[in-house]
Amino acid sequence: MASSESAGLITIGVLARASGLTASALRFYDDCGLLVPARVDPLTGYRYYTDAQCRRATLIRQLRAIDLPLEMIAKVLSGDAGRARDLLDRHVDELARRASEASRVAMMVKRSLGPHVAVSAAALAQALEQVRAAAAGTREIPVLAGLLLEASGNALTLTATDRYRLSTRTVVVNRQHGGDWSRVLDPDGLGAITAWLRTVEQVVATPTGDGLVLAGDGAEHRSAVIDEPFPDHRVVLSGLGPARTRVITARGRLLSLLETATTTVRFVIDSTGVQVSRGDAAHRLPATVTGSAITLSFDPATLLPAVHTALGPDLMLDITGPDQPVVLRSATDGDLTTLAMPTRPADQDDACRRP
Structure with a gap:
């Protein structure tokens, strides 16, 4: 050993301490051909290294610390500096x-441990489009421009209102984990989210501290939220009086009449059906009517979106009075309820103008 050290060689123990590698690691790198000793004593098998090899050992330790594979370490240490830089950059x-x-995966797993729901992406996209029609078009009252999303009882419910209309849609979820929760979705970006939902099969909705995350097929979309209390639509619905008149009619027929209307549309409803008047033209709308005869009028801009977004071929209208919200109900897989406010009856307008 003394003759080796006097010749400028160092032991494996000295190299281990100087480079930060263990002796067993140095033996491993010898067997790999990555750091071959300068001399191996033929009698004892002791390995001896040069001082210059200490730098190579240190580089090996540093490169292994960033998980560089052995074959790439050999290429980096081959002496071609340009090639080494390219390999390290890659x-x-x-x-x-x-x-x-x-x-990303860790975040998804953490979210899966908290409250979330899994739902058909197509059903959620349809519900967003249907309910958005009842949201306010301006931000005069910001929360009325948003959509209330509630997860409760294995169902996802979306609600919007601009004070003249109210629309609420319930979608059955495939899976619910954790407790009930709700968020008021900001309308900005919902169009892009709805378009994306139509490209995936199932989506997982997870509430976060500052919004809502929708994840599906390896992609994520975030919706901002409006941090204001949403009007209690259940109070509005429960506060309506009992329906005096119920009308069941074909949605397509009513829709075609409203789509071509440019002025207030008047509905005269009795046991024989519904007469729809648009200006000077009158049309008979086949319908099943139960309850009292009634006459009421609508601005097409209020009623048309409610009819257009309804589900299925049939539409049910529950009418309390000519000056009370009309409840429009429809259903296929899920249900949709919309409130539409009639215009002021003509006889009330006349009464207001009389001295």
């Missing part, structure tokens, strides 16, 4: 990609 880029993916 490796760091891959590490960044993997770290980003790991962060």
Whole structure:
């Protein structure tokens, strides 16, 4: 050993301490051909290294610390500096990609541990489109421009209102985890989210501290929220008086009449059906009517969206009075309830003008 050290060689123990590698790691790198000793004593098998090899050992430790594979370490240490820089840049880029993916997966797993619902993406997209028609078009009262989304009792309910209309749609969820929760979705970006929902099969909706995350097929979309209390639509619905008149009619026929209307549409309803007047033209709308005869009028801009977004071929109208919200109900797989406010009856307008 003394003759070796006097010749400028160092032992494996000295190299281990100087480089930060263990003796067993140095033996491993010898067997791999990555760091071959300068001399191996033929009698004892002791390995001896040069001082210059200490730098190579240190580089190996540093490169292994960033998970560089052995074959790439050999290429980096081959002496071609340009090639070494390219290899390291590509490796760091891959590490960044993997770290980003790991962060994304970890975030998804953490969210899956908290409250969330899994629902048909197509059903949620349809519900968003249907309910948005009743939201306010301006932000004069910000919360009325938003959509209330509630997860409760294995169902997802969306509600919107502009004070003249109210629309609420319930969708059965495939899975619910955790307790009940709700968020008021900001309308900005909902169009893009709705379009994306039509490209995936199932989506998982997870509330976060500052919004809502929708995840499906490896992609995520975030919806901002409006941090204001939403009007209690259940109070509005329960506060309506009992329906005096119920009308069941074909949605398509009513829709075609409203789509061509440019002025207030007047409905004269009795046991024989419904007469719809648009200006000077009158049309008979086949319908099943139960309850009292009644006459009421609508602005097409109020009634048309409610009829257009209804579900299925049939539409049910529950009417309390000519100056009370009319409840429009429809259903296929899920249900949709919309309130539409009639215009002021003509005889009330006349009464207001009389001295």
